[in-house]
Amino acid sequence: MRFYFTEQQEKFRCQVRDFLEEQLQAGAFSVHSASLVGPVSREFSRKMAEKGWIGLTWPQKYGGQGRTYVDKMILNEELFRVQAPVGYHFSADRQVGPALMKFGSEWQREHFLPRIVRAEEGIDFCLLFSEPNAGSDLASVATRAERDGDSYIVSGQKVWTSGGHDADYGWLLAKTNLDPEVRSHLSCSEFILDMHAPGVTVRPLVNIAGVHSFNEVFLDDVRVHERYLVGRENEGFKQIMAQVDYERAGIERLMQNYPVFSRLKDHVLHLDKTALDAGRYAWIRDALAGLEVDFQTGRLLCYYTAWLVDQGGNVSSQAALTKSFCTQFEQRVNDIALQILGPVGQIGQGGPWRPPVFIEDLVESYLWGPSYTLQGGSVEILKNIVAQRGLGLPRA
Amino acid sequence: MRFYFTEQQEKFRCQVRDFLEEQLQAGAFSVHSASLVGPVSREFSRKMAEKGWIGLTWPQKYGGQGRTYVDKMILNEELFRVQAPVGYHFSADRQVGPALMKFGSEWQREHFLPRIVRAEEGIDFCLLFSEPNAGSDLASVATRAERDGDSYIVSGQKVWTSGGHDADYGWLLAKTNLDPEVRSHLSCSEFILDMHAPGVTVRPLVNIAGVHSFNEVFLDDVRVHERYLVGRENEGFKQIMAQVDYERAGIERLMQNYPVFSRLKDHVLHLDKTALDAGRYAWIRDALAGLEVDFQTGRLLCYYTAWLVDQGGNVSSQAALTKSFCTQFEQRVNDIALQILGPVGQIGQGGPWRPPVFIEDLVESYLWGPSYTLQGGSVEILKNIVAQRGLGLPRA
Amino acid sequence: MEFRLSEETKLLKDNAGRFLQDRCSSAFLRESVRGETGFSTALWKEMAGLGWLGLIYEERYGGVGGSFFDLCILFEEMGKVLLPTPFFCSAVLSGLLIDEAASETVKKELLPPMIGGERILTLALLDEGGRCDFSDLKMEARKGGDGSFVLTGKRILVPYAHAADEILVCAQIAGPGQNGPTVFRTTGRSQGVKIVSLDTPLTGEKLFAVFYEEAPLSRDDILGVPGRGIDYIEKVLPRAIICKCAEMVGGLARVVEMTVGYVKERRQFGRPLGALQAVQHSCADMQMHLEASRLVTYQAASLLSEGMPCEKEIAMAKAFCSDAYKKCTWSAHQIHGGIGFTEEHDLHFYYKHAKASELAFGDARFHRGRVGEAMGL
């Protein structure tokens, strides 16, 4: 057991920090909490690509660096610490790449992976899983992909598509076996869908923070060539289960509000304690220390999960457990921050006046609150996974 | 709306208080938290009977006073405030009487009710519902009652029988239709069982507080005359559902630890605040005020439920909701009391030495903790009832 | 103990409920907030016409002479639809303050148009730090010559200050023979007064900062007796807090209704969402929080209404409702999933309202402090 980083890892962390500091100084982005995954900036992604930090864990033959998931966790921790604008390559890097390496054809790998690694134009991916009647319950997917010669004709409706409006490609789950007798688990396939293809309509959805971050996507007889079928026909479900682990194993679920948390600590450190009721300060201190304990524990869970990935084991249950722990922190931190700040905390950045005591993004982060325990598998689904796959309890 | 008591109710409360004060002075019992329902004292019950306080809500023709459930709640609140030894008549008064009035034969009513009201010898009842494989799930009851002439022959095993070792009668749920095709809901009946009858064996169970309060009861071909069948054959389930509401609607689920709570408040009131860290005192104050809010809110729920009973409506869901709220307070109060007292709080009454800072019964109450949210329907079952019967959600 | 609403109260509740449901569709509310004033003036007039603004005021001021308890019932109904109007700041905060403090002449001047909805009043309570600290008002009315004053200080989170005909504010009179905390009548259009709109995404009410920089006032602008400003406000706050609680109970009731309705209809994994045990337990918890919130609130409302002492009960109500409402909106969002996270859905109005209401007039911890005081701790 060793609970510190190697010299090499520390050095890597410093490199990332220096790069980000440089970018911040240059005004490439600003530190802003709240949104799920930082904003999209191809320019920023390109710079990261130059450093070799996209596809960090991928094999060198696809342009990757063949490094560990612990290294990737270090990278992501630093990126999320300042909410760097990683949106352009994030899905491709986190999920699409690993999925292609596991299930994709050689053509697909060669066609996509090097371009992702270089953050080339046109490789922004979104995920087309959820549907109006298939949210947590992917087995109810109704979008159909019917064989037509060497292509599939796709029709249906997807929803909660984060970044769908910016995306070049969609990672699609659709039914390929239309026999109603066959269970969804044996009738769905995965495709890469060109978001600019005829028949794709993206309708923006505004979330409760007033932000357009996700979308409805309507698919009307969209033609997809069979070489964009990923893996084997009708095995999409089996494939997807392995992929979402990557989505869940990250540190982003712990650090979406890192700037708020960090500013909150700063704020409390600089409070004029003499002006404060002793009891109230004691409570603030206790609450903040409690958040710190949970944050640091969540961080340990994240690194442990990354380490397990490096060991090559199945991490479904562990990733679900980690995410379940972390997202609950995300919800609590905003709530407590607002309690600590009191009524002024609810003043946002939009007006012409800001109070002297002020944490940027705090209200907005609170508004993003409900999403933390929903995205990428609701807490309930995650706990089902821990119970069933981790502890071996029977399906309900 | 009126959130205070009438003059008459206040007067009644005073009468009860005076009586209890008198009994305490006379050493008839001492104030002791922890156990589920105060200890058994026929003598005490007899004195209550003299006052007319057993069967308080029952019609006069059965020896009752025909008073309201709100009056009964006042009575019980005062009794539980000092943990009066009501064990002898409690089940009979709370559940057996109302059940007999609703479902019993005229013979049963005349035979039992006046004796209960007078706290006569030989009317201590226990409840024989749960079985090793039928705890929360009464539908799995396996004890059989087979017709034999004008009697039934009862065989089976019951468990968690509170007070079974003192009881004269058991209120029994047993299968009368043995056809395995018939659902339990249509195959069980209720009986009054003589606990002194041949074939009844009571085996004590010691609980985790080291106290013998409940039992296993083995029934070996116990003969029960048909006139002890309560209500209609095979309708036991329907009947029992109405009865348990009375078990759940009481204030006893809020006040089992009242002495601990009250002593805790006293203890904190007399703390030397100057010797205490300000932050710690602020926390203690907050925690105690939080308990008070929950206690007072629970008390309102109890009186509201009693009032609803007086209005004659169905209170299943309300009683379940109230109990669910109250039992959670019971668990919290001991936990917080121990946190406030710190390590000395874990010293019990049994040793030769007690610390200067000391709350009697505190450790023992903590040991009773797990039972609060289990007895009379686990919190899970109660919430199912609220959801299904109260909110109309479908059965799982 | 009597838990039945009186016939009159029930009538008021039913009528108000029906009126609000008819008139305040989600689309209508969204539309109203967008306008210049931040509320529908047409609806406001109608509410005045129904006598709501004057519900608790004496008939000689044009009021209805109804009970405070009934006002709470009205707030519960308004909370169900989250109707944004200056009702609270005008007819509760300011109206009660006038009723407590003002001379008969001023009451006759101010209350009838307030009750008629022609004049909107508001109260500026919070300093720049968002605190309401009576030991340090941070608002000074310095004496000038001949009974004049110069007002300086900042107030924030003032509801509808832009639409208010008068803004009441408590200031410390300073200068020779100082007079202590005193309530003044000010207007946003006067010299030295600046009104700045605030970005407050949690609230349906429009909130503003009001800055006084040497704003001139006269002796006539004093409301009530100089030096008694805090006493007056302290008489108003308990009722304001309980109106707020009642509004929260209404919001919570609607959240439970929405959620239960949703889980009965929505199907997942081949059956209604409401058949899942985790969902059922969550709904049962919400219902439990609702009933408990309602009871503690009614208790305080009823005791206040009858003029009985109830400081502890008021604090218990705000402490309980603050936590309960917020927790339940979290659960509701968790159950609704993505659909509830969209702007189009109404759930977020309640999510925001719950948090804003928690922060208003002291959160649960603050009020547990009050409960502690009442317990002698």
Added chain:
Amino acid sequence: MEFRLSEETKLLKDNAGRFLQDRCSSAFLRESVRGETGFSTALWKEMAGLGWLGLIYEERYGGVGGSFFDLCILFEEMGKVLLPTPFFCSAVLSGLLIDEAASETVKKELLPPMIGGERILTLALLDEGGRCDFSDLKMEARKGGDGSFVLTGKRILVPYAHAADEILVCAQIAGPGQNGPTVFRTTGRSQGVKIVSLDTPLTGEKLFAVFYEEAPLSRDDILGVPGRGIDYIEKVLPRAIICKCAEMVGGLARVVEMTVGYVKERRQFGRPLGALQAVQHSCADMQMHLEASRLVTYQAASLLSEGMPCEKEIAMAKAFCSDAYKKCTWSAHQIHGGIGFTEEHDLHFYYKHAKASELAFGDARFHRGRVGEAMGL
């Protein structure tokens, strides 16, 4: 970051786990506690024979020279069966104190028999109020003539004081040219010392009050340098706390194991209990608490073991484990139902252990205070 146990550690863990599982049946443990000493002396000898008591001590004292981390692993395994022995008070609290404080001569006198299990030591830390307040020890060693002292004060909740050959206690030296807080070696059989058994239903360990009333001591009874008593103890406490955390992790692990095993077997409503969603979520929560508790504890244990600074990490571990273990025993009881509430079932040992451990060495709130300090708050 490296989360794999070393081969040696794994071997120790497996062997210890197997040994304890073989030897410490529930019946055996119940039997041991009932005896005079409150533990099985036979097993105690065996443990000494395995080198456990000397695991972390240098070989020249008869120790194994193993790592502190390995000791924590051992405590985790002992926590799984809740083995009641004087291990903690003798080989951790007292042994480490001697190792920190004592002269080479005294170490050579005390450590080998302690490690061999022939001599049992204990440490009396808490005053009559259950506090460990270094600013007011409430234990005075008044100087007599010729380097003698007279000890007066009360200590409570002292583990196995009746079986201990020596009781270490920190007292304030008073009298001419006072020397400050100093650790003394005392015995329960001496003049002026009274040992009283305490009723502590939560603990498997036997706990006692030790009263000193003018108990005579000599200069030779001083351990280490006079005046440095608190420094010594403060060096020992962090390791004691983490051993306690490791024991809690072991207990928690067993609780999860018992509960998961139970819900897989037990059938209700026609299917395994573990098929109910509420039960699954509860089990998943328990597993989450277990893994998190283990990681924070290992982190502190590992850093301590390597001599790296980790005050914050220690406090985080005790803060997290205290709440997590307790919560999980509650859930486990809720899931087990009536059967878990009987004395016959083993679950209650863990329920009690969780609460007693929470109270030992500062509860979660206390340690969050330490975390706050480390954060500069």
